[in-house]
Amino acid sequence: MANYNQHRLDLTFSALAHPIRRRILARLSTGEATVAELAKPFRVSAPAISKHMRILEDAGLLSRVK
Numbered sequence: 253m254a255n256y257n258q259h260r261l262d263l264t265f266s267a268l269a270h271p272i273r274r275r276i277l278a279r280l281s282t283g284e285a286t287v288a289e290l291a292k293p294f295r296v297s298a299p300a301i302s303k304h305m306r307i308l309e310d311a312g313l314l315s316r317v318k
């Protein structure tokens with residue numbers, strides 16, 4: 253029997269459902285980046301990227317350092 257937390261699993265799959273968030277994770281897999289660096293390839297604002305990052309952070313998929 254699998255041992256998992258349903259809420260954590262829902263957060264993870266929800267976070268991974270968006271293509272921008274998947275691309276952010278792919279970029280971060282190569283090393284650290286600023287919000288501005290992460291926003292560069294997208295037609296979205298830095299605040300929008302920050303919101304995507306917050307969703308990824310809430311799902312436990314990344315951590316941010318200020």
